[in-house]
Amino acid sequence: MTGSQPKQRRVGDASAPILALERITKRYGVLTALEDVSLTVNRGEVVCLIGPSGSGKSTLLRCANALETLEGGRILFEGSEVHAGDPKSARAVRQRMGMVFQNFELFPHLTVLRNVTIGPTTVLKLDQAAAERRAKALLAKVGLSDKASAHPAALSGGQQQRVAIARALAMEPALMLFDEPTSALDPETVGEVLSVMKALADEGMTMVVVTHEMDFARRVGDWVVVFDKGRVLEEGPPKQIFETTTVARTREFLSHLGWHGESTLGASAQALADKEDIAR
Amino acid sequence: MNLDWSVVWDNLPRFWDGALMTFWLAVLTMALAIPGGLILAFMRLSKIWIVAKSATAFVEFFRATPLILQIYWAYYVLPAYFDVQLSQLATAIAGLGCNISAFNSETFRAGIVSIRLGQWNAGRAIGMTDAQVMGRIVLPQALMRVLPALASTWVSLFKDTSLVSIISVADLSYVSLKIRTESFRIFEVLTAMAVIYWLMGYPQAKLVDWLHRRYKVAE
Numbered sequence: 359m360t361g362s363q364p365k366q367r368r369v370g371d372a373s374a375p376i377l378a379l380e381r382i383t384k385r386y387g388v389l390t391a392l393e394d395v396s397l398t399v400n401r402g403e404v405v406c407l408i409g410p411s412g413s414g415k416s417t418l419l420r421c422a423n424a425l426e427t428l429e430g431g432r433i434l435f436e437g438s439e440v441h442a443g444d445p446k447s448a449r450a451v452r453q454r455m456g457m458v459f460q461n462f463e464l465f466p467h468l469t470v471l472r473n474v475t476i477g478p479t480t481v482l483k484l485d486q487a488a489a490e491r492r493a494k495a496l497l498a499k500v501g502l503s504d505k506a507s508a509h510p511a512a513l514s515g516g517q518q519q520r521v522a523i524a525r526a527l528a529m530e531p532a533l534m535l536f537d538e539p540t541s542a543l544d545p546e547t548v549g550e551v552l553s554v555m556k557a558l559a560d561e562g563m564t565m566v567v568v569t570h571e572m573d574f575a576r577r578v579g580d581w582v583v584v585f586d587k588g589r590v591l592e593e594g595p596p597k598q599i600f601e602t603t604t605v606a607r608t609r610e611f612l613s614h615l616g617w618h619g620e621s622t623l624g625a626s627a628q629a630l631a632d633k634e635d636i637a638r
Numbered sequence: 639m640n641l642d643w644s645v646v647w648d649n650l651p652r653f654w655d656g657a658l659m660t661f662w663l664a665v666l667t668m669a670l671a672i673p674g675g676l677i678l679a680f681m682r683l684s685k686i687w688i689v690a691k692s693a694t695a696f697v698e699f700f701r702a703t704p705l706i707l708q709i710y711w712a713y714y715v716l717p718a719y720f721d722v723q724l725s726q727l728a729t730a731i732a733g734l735g736c737n738i739s740a741f742n743s744e745t746f747r748a749g750i751v752s753i754r755l756g757q758w759n760a761g762r763a764i765g766m767t768d769a770q771v772m773g774r775i776v777l778p779q780a781l782m783r784v785l786p787a788l789a790s791t792w793v794s795l796f797k798d799t800s801l802v803s804i805i806s807v808a809d810l811s812y813v814s815l816k817i818r819t820e821s822f823r824i825f826e827v828l829t830a831m832a833v834i835y836w837l838m839g840y841p842q843a844k845l846v847d848w849l850h851r852r853y854k855v856a857e
């Protein structure tokens with residue numbers, strides 16, 4: 359792409375973005391959750407959304423997945439406009455976009471295997487045997503083959519979140535949305551979820567990740583967007599945001615999280631480092 | 639007190655027939671009132687105003703008036719003023735069915751709205767229609783959650799079937815009271831009646847408790 363302004367090179371910017379938010383505005387009554395926000399996500403790119411709680415990051419994901427109607431602007435996914443108010447259009451978008459929630463939201467009355475097969479069998483009309491083959495391969499991928507017949511309540515938070523990732527992947531989405539996937543987890547299970555997400559990124563999955571895990575954003579993200587009060591404060595490659603930012607508010611936010619320009623040896627950083635060692 | 643229990647033994651076949659009638663009344667009523675309650679619950683949750691309001695009117699009428707009045711009304715008013723001719727048994731089942739449907743609808747509705755919005759979003763996020771989310775995700779969880787409430791409705795229904803004896807349906811109450819009138823053995827007959835109701839009702843209550851433990855959904 360040759361824009362008129364000088365632009366930083368981004369992963370996948372040789373072709374049209376898979377997701378484009380054009381000046382969107384979302385209000386809840388008098389509260390403005392997103393104001394005039396524009397954002398693009400390219401194929402194969404990992405975009406991390408960071409910023410203080412209540413700055414609109416999660417709302418943006420919900421808008422992208424057609425779970426919220428907009429007060430202004432428009433969203434283009436794979437070239438066509440997303441209409442949250444039209445159930446048919448909304449379903450078509452959601453089938454191609456996987457979503458992982460902060461609270462997992464597994465279906466508690468179904469086994470782990472059934473949680474993963476229910477999308478393909480009911481929505482894609484895949485037959486039971488084919489759906490189970492796909493589900494078992496995905497459960498192996500997230501390291502939970504032995505839990506297929508368990509119910510979600512018998513699993514730890516980290517295990518539940520990995521099942522939720524497998525459930526979303528079973529629809530073979532073109533894009534994965536992660537809404538603070540590790541915020542509800544015990545610290546000791548954060549690493550296993552981040553490892554699965556990193557492996558997914560390494561395979562080339564397009565991902566939009568709302569996160570407070572700065573190590574993950576820095577090491578796995580290709581592009582980082584900083585939100586504040588419903589607006590985009592700054593965006594750029596991780597190096598720019600975490601090392602050379604000139605935006606005072608970004609620096610302030612990062613220092614509140616104990617970020618001082620270099621990686622801390624927290625549990626998640628260690629898990630990611632281990633994962634890289636294994637891969638090597 | 640001079641007791642003569644032979645009146646119970648001699649009339650055992652009649653008690654048996656009455657007990658069977660009581661059992662079938664409860665079963666048929668519930669068979670109507672579960673789909674009936676579900677339909678009313680869905681109607682009350684409808685976004686279409688007139689659908690929701692008419693279901694509300696139905697439910698509030700049947701919940702707020704005595705069952706005995708509903709049975710009398712169906713038995714005397716419907717044939718006389720609306721030219722509807724139902725047998726005593728059909729009248730009894732229709733009356734009980736409407737009444738229990740109204741109670742069940744409130745139970746189902748409470749169960750459905752108790753399932754958190756996140757479950758809806760999770761179902762929608764994998765591309766399900768709202769009907770699929772309701773049928774496969776929300777309703778199964780809601781039904782398991784309300785099983786104890788449905789069970790208590792069932793146990794009260796089982797006892798409330800006795801009210802249909804007022805329109806001469808030959809259930810356990812009607813038969814027992816008739817034997818009492820014929821024999822004047824008030825103590826023996828009413829005691830036998832109580833024992834039979836208890837023998838039938840207690841295992842049902844226990845069975846439902848067991849079902850609840852067995853199918854409890856853990857979060």
